[in-house]
Amino acid sequence: MTTRHDALALDADDALAPLRQLFQIPDGLVYLDGNSLGVLPRATATRVAQVVSQEWGEGLIGSWNAAGWMALPQQIGDKIAPLVGVGAGELVVADSTSVNLFKVLSAALALQRAADPARTVVVSERSNFPTDLYIAESLGRQHGCTLHLVDRPEDIPAALGPSTAVLMLTQVNYRNGRLHDMAALSAAAHAAGALTVWDLAHSAGAVPVALAADGADFAVGCGYKYLNGGPGAPAFCWAHPRHASQAWQPLAGWHGHAAPFAFEPGYQPAPGITRYLCGTPPVLAMAALECGVDTLLAARPLGGMAAIRAKSLALTRLFIDLVQQRCGGHGLQFASPDVDAQRGSQVCLAFSADSAAGQAGAAFAVVQALIARRVVGDFRAGDAKDGLPDILRFGVTPLYTRFADVWDAVEQLRQVLETGEWREARFNQRGVVT
Amino acid sequence: MTTRHDALALDADDALAPLRQLFQIPDGLVYLDGNSLGVLPRATATRVAQVVSQEWGEGLIGSWNAAGWMALPQQIGDKIAPLVGVGAGELVVADSTSVNLFKVLSAALALQRAADPARTVVVSERSNFPTDLYIAESLGRQHGCTLHLVDRPEDIPAALGPSTAVLMLTQVNYRNGRLHDMAALSAAAHAAGALTVWDLAHSAGAVPVALAADGADFAVGCGYKYLNGGPGAPAFCWAHPRHASQAWQPLAGWHGHAAPFAFEPGYQPAPGITRYLCGTPPVLAMAALECGVDTLLAARPLGGMAAIRAKSLALTRLFIDLVQQRCGGHGLQFASPDVDAQRGSQVCLAFSADSAAGQAGAAFAVVQALIARRVVGDFRAGDAKDGLPDILRFGVTPLYTRFADVWDAVEQLRQVLETGEWREARFNQRGVVT
Structure with missing residues (x-):
C-alpha cells in the first residue's frame, strides 16, 4: 500500500517541484482541473496591469508599434512552437480553438477538393470534443462533406480510404485521456491519401508533441489549459509549411493580409502561417497567455517536455494505483488507458455503481x-445513446501538481464514496458547469 | 475668428465635461484617435486586476459559474443593445469584428440562397474598411458570389437590383467619415429584395444607431474604438430577431450550441443570437470591454447618445471651422462631409499640396x-489606382475630447504646416502603423 509519506518522498525527489512557486495557488486547494483552466502564474497579474495602465493607458494607439502588440501572434507562436515540435515562424496565436479549427479544416478540405473531389469524408471519433465535431459538421453542410465517426480508436485506420479527405483528431481525447499515436495515424492517413488535422487542446504543454516529425498536416491548440493563459485565452494554429501558403483559409481578415496597412480593397493573403490571422487580437488576453507559456519554458533547464511527461505519467500512475488500492467496492471504472504510452495527463473514471437506480447524476x-472538500476535478456528461458514460476527470499538471496532491485527492474521493455523502441532494444541483 | 478662449467657453458650458474624469488620459496629450483605440477608463485597471487575481487566481474553474463568466457575452451585449437601438437578448459580444462579419454575412447569404439562388451579389463601397471587403471576397469564393463596389455613396441605390443578395456597409466610413442614411439605404435594399449587413465600427458609441427602427437585418461592431474596451477588445454581433434563428452561422462552436455542456456529438444551434457564439470568450478582454461600455452608459443621465451626438457635431464643426480659418494655403482638402447629418465623429483631410513632387508620404x-507635438490623429493610406487619397484622420470622442483639445490640435497642425517641419526625414520613417 502506498502511503502519504511515499507521496511526500516523491515530491522531495521531484526536480520540477520548484516550478510550483511560479504560480498562485489557493491555500489548501487540490486543483486537478488544469486541463480545463490552468492556474494563475504569479507573473501574470503584474504583466497584465502593465499592459493596461502603461501600454494602453499611456502608450495608447502607438503601442501597436512601440510595445510590440503587432508582433504578439508570431512572438507567442514562436514560444509555443518548440513545445509542439515545429519551427519558428510556423505557428500563430489567434482567436479561439474552434475558430482556428474552422480555418485549418477549411484549408485541408480545400486542398483535397482541388486534388481529388471524390474525397468528401472527415473521419473522427464520436467521443472527440463536441466543438470539433460541430465545426466539421458545419463545414460539411457547406461543402457537401460528411463526418464519419468511429467509436473505438482501434477502428480509425480501417475507416480511412479513398473517400477520406481528412482525419481530424484531438491528440489526447478530452473524455477518456487516450493519447493517440500521432505518427502511426498520420502515416495511415497519408497512405490512404488523407490529410491530418490535430487538436492539441489536451496535449500542448502536457505531453511532448512532435507535429513535424510525426507527419501532421495541420494543428490547433488551446491557450487556457496546460499553457496557463487564463480563462478564454487565445488559441493557436499551425499549418505544415508545405501547406501554409497553398490555400486560403476562409476567415480572410486584414491581419492575414500580405500588407494590412496598405488598406487595399482586394485580399492578398500573407505568405505562410500569417494568413491564418483574421481580426485584431485581444491584447490583454495575449499578454496573459505569453506569461503562461513562459511558465512552461521555465521547465526547459529542468528537462523540458520530457521531464514534464515523466512526472505526468508518475502522477497519473500514482492516482491509478491509489484508486485501485483504496477506492474498491464502489463501482468506479477506469475510463482512461492503463498503458502509459496511451495515457495523456489525466485520469478518467466512469462511475456507474448504482447509477441504473435513479442515480443518473452520480458522477456529477x-x-x-469533492469540490466541497477542496479537491477540484471535473465532470463530463456522457451520452447514453452514443454509449458514452458520465466521466469524473482528474488532470495533473506537472508544473504545479504535487504527488501529495494526488494522494490527498484520492483520499478525499475514498471518503466521499465511503460516507456516501455524494448522495446528498445539495451535490446534485446542476447548474452551468464547465 | 474663433479663439482658444471661445473653445474654453464651450468646455465650460459642456454638460458632458465631467465624464472626462472617468478616463486616464496622459497629461498634455491631445488624443484624437479614439476611433482607432479608445482611451483607458479609470475603472478598468482595478476590474481587470480583480478578474485576474481573484476570479481566475482564487476562483479558478468555478468562476465560470460563480463569477458569471458564462453570461458575459449576453450581459455585455445587453448593455450595448440600447446604444445601437435593439432589445435585450438580441446582441452578443464575441470574437473579432472580422469574424463576426463572416458569421452574419454568411447567414444573410444563406437566407438569400434559400429564397432566391439568383441573388449572388454583395454590394458595398470600394472605400469600405478592407477587412469587410476581404471577408466578403472570401465568402464569394466559397459560394459563387461576387462583390460589386461603388465609388460614391450616391451610387448605392442604383447598384441594388434583382441580383443583389446583400448590401454591406460600414455605417460611418472609416476613411472619409461619411455617415450613411441607414433608414433610407435599408429601405432601398429591401425594396430591391436585398438584406442589409451593417458594420458599426465607427458608429456604435459615436452616433445614435437605430438598427431596428432603421430596418437593418444584421450588424457587427467593434469593442475597442468608441466603446473603450481596450486593444483588440471583443466585438459584437446582432441579427434581427426575425432572422436570428433562421440560419446556421458557419462557425458552429460549442458556445453557440443549444446545450453546450450536454457534450452531444451533433450540433443543435441555440435559439436566437446565442448561436452566433463560437468558442470560449477571452474573459480578461471581456471584463475590460464591460468597463468601457459602462463609461458610455454613464452618459445616460446627461442625455445619452443624443447628447454625445450633439457634442460630437459641435467638436467636428469647430475643427472644420478652425482649419478653414487658420490652415489655408497649404493644400489641405476636406475629405469628410461638411453637412452635419452626413458626418460621423471624425474629420478627414486629404493632403496633396505638393504631393505630386515626390511627397507621396506627405500625409503620413x-x-x-503632429504626434511629435503630442497631437495624436492617424494616417490612412490611399490607393492611387482606386482614386483614394492618403488621409489625415482626426476622431473626436465626446466622453473625453474637449473643445480646447480641438483648438490645440488645429493650432499644432497650423504650425506643422507653416514651419514645413513635416518635410524632415524623421517624419517620413514608415513603420507598421495602425
Whole structure:
C-alpha cells in the first residue's frame, strides 16, 4: 500500500517541484482541473496591469508599434512552437480553438477538393470534443462533406480510404485521456491519401508533441489549459509549411493580409502561417497567455517536455494505483488507458455503481462532493445513446501538481464514496458547469 | 475668428465635461484617435486586476459559474443593445469584428440562397474598411458570389437590383467619415429584395444607431474604438430577431450550441443570437470591454447618445471651422462631409499640396509631426489606382475630447504646416502603423 509519506518522498525527489512557486495557488486547494483552466502564474497579474495602465493607458494607439502588440501572434507562436515540435515562424496565436479549427479544416478540405473531389469524408471519433465535431459538421453542410465517426480508436485506420479527405483528431481525447499515436495515424492517413488535422487542446504543454516529425498536416491548440493563459485565452494554429501558403483559409481578415496597412480593397493573403490571422487580437488576453507559456519554458533547464511527461505519467500512475488500492467496492471504472504510452495527463473514471437506480447524476454529485472538500476535478456528461458514460476527470499538471496532491485527492474521493455523502441532494444541483 | 478662449467657453458650458474624469488620459496629450483605440477608463485597471487575481487566481474553474463568466457575452451585449437601438437578448459580444462579419454575412447569404439562388451579389463601397471587403471576397469564393463596389455613396441605390443578395456597409466610413442614411439605404435594399449587413465600427458609441427602427437585418461592431474596451477588445454581433434563428452561422462552436455542456456529438444551434457564439470568450478582454461600455452608459443621465451626438457635431464643426480659418494655403482638402447629418465623429483631410513632387508620404509625415507635438490623429493610406487619397484622420470622442483639445490640435497642425517641419526625414520613417 502506498502511503502519504511515499507521496511526500516523491515530491522531495521531484526536480520540477520548484516550478510550483511560479504560480498562485489557493491555500489548501487540490486543483486537478488544469486541463480545463490552468492556474494563475504569479507573473501574470503584474504583466497584465502593465499592459493596461502603461501600454494602453499611456502608450495608447502607438503601442501597436512601440510595445510590440503587432508582433504578439508570431512572438507567442514562436514560444509555443518548440513545445509542439515545429519551427519558428510556423505557428500563430489567434482567436479561439474552434475558430482556428474552422480555418485549418477549411484549408485541408480545400486542398483535397482541388486534388481529388471524390474525397468528401472527415473521419473522427464520436467521443472527440463536441466543438470539433460541430465545426466539421458545419463545414460539411457547406461543402457537401460528411463526418464519419468511429467509436473505438482501434477502428480509425480501417475507416480511412479513398473517400477520406481528412482525419481530424484531438491528440489526447478530452473524455477518456487516450493519447493517440500521432505518427502511426498520420502515416495511415497519408497512405490512404488523407490529410491530418490535430487538436492539441489536451496535449500542448502536457505531453511532448512532435507535429513535424510525426507527419501532421495541420494543428490547433488551446491557450487556457496546460499553457496557463487564463480563462478564454487565445488559441493557436499551425499549418505544415508545405501547406501554409497553398490555400486560403476562409476567415480572410486584414491581419492575414500580405500588407494590412496598405488598406487595399482586394485580399492578398500573407505568405505562410500569417494568413491564418483574421481580426485584431485581444491584447490583454495575449499578454496573459505569453506569461503562461513562459511558465512552461521555465521547465526547459529542468528537462523540458520530457521531464514534464515523466512526472505526468508518475502522477497519473500514482492516482491509478491509489484508486485501485483504496477506492474498491464502489463501482468506479477506469475510463482512461492503463498503458502509459496511451495515457495523456489525466485520469478518467466512469462511475456507474448504482447509477441504473435513479442515480443518473452520480458522477456529477461525486465531483461536487469533492469540490466541497477542496479537491477540484471535473465532470463530463456522457451520452447514453452514443454509449458514452458520465466521466469524473482528474488532470495533473506537472508544473504545479504535487504527488501529495494526488494522494490527498484520492483520499478525499475514498471518503466521499465511503460516507456516501455524494448522495446528498445539495451535490446534485446542476447548474452551468464547465 | 474663433479663439482658444471661445473653445474654453464651450468646455465650460459642456454638460458632458465631467465624464472626462472617468478616463486616464496622459497629461498634455491631445488624443484624437479614439476611433482607432479608445482611451483607458479609470475603472478598468482595478476590474481587470480583480478578474485576474481573484476570479481566475482564487476562483479558478468555478468562476465560470460563480463569477458569471458564462453570461458575459449576453450581459455585455445587453448593455450595448440600447446604444445601437435593439432589445435585450438580441446582441452578443464575441470574437473579432472580422469574424463576426463572416458569421452574419454568411447567414444573410444563406437566407438569400434559400429564397432566391439568383441573388449572388454583395454590394458595398470600394472605400469600405478592407477587412469587410476581404471577408466578403472570401465568402464569394466559397459560394459563387461576387462583390460589386461603388465609388460614391450616391451610387448605392442604383447598384441594388434583382441580383443583389446583400448590401454591406460600414455605417460611418472609416476613411472619409461619411455617415450613411441607414433608414433610407435599408429601405432601398429591401425594396430591391436585398438584406442589409451593417458594420458599426465607427458608429456604435459615436452616433445614435437605430438598427431596428432603421430596418437593418444584421450588424457587427467593434469593442475597442468608441466603446473603450481596450486593444483588440471583443466585438459584437446582432441579427434581427426575425432572422436570428433562421440560419446556421458557419462557425458552429460549442458556445453557440443549444446545450453546450450536454457534450452531444451533433450540433443543435441555440435559439436566437446565442448561436452566433463560437468558442470560449477571452474573459480578461471581456471584463475590460464591460468597463468601457459602462463609461458610455454613464452618459445616460446627461442625455445619452443624443447628447454625445450633439457634442460630437459641435467638436467636428469647430475643427472644420478652425482649419478653414487658420490652415489655408497649404493644400489641405476636406475629405469628410461638411453637412452635419452626413458626418460621423471624425474629420478627414486629404493632403496633396505638393504631393505630386515626390511627397507621396506627405500625409503620413504630417501625422507623425503632429504626434511629435503630442497631437495624436492617424494616417490612412490611399490607393492611387482606386482614386483614394492618403488621409489625415482626426476622431473626436465626446466622453473625453474637449473643445480646447480641438483648438490645440488645429493650432499644432497650423504650425506643422507653416514651419514645413513635416518635410524632415524623421517624419517620413514608415513603420507598421495602425
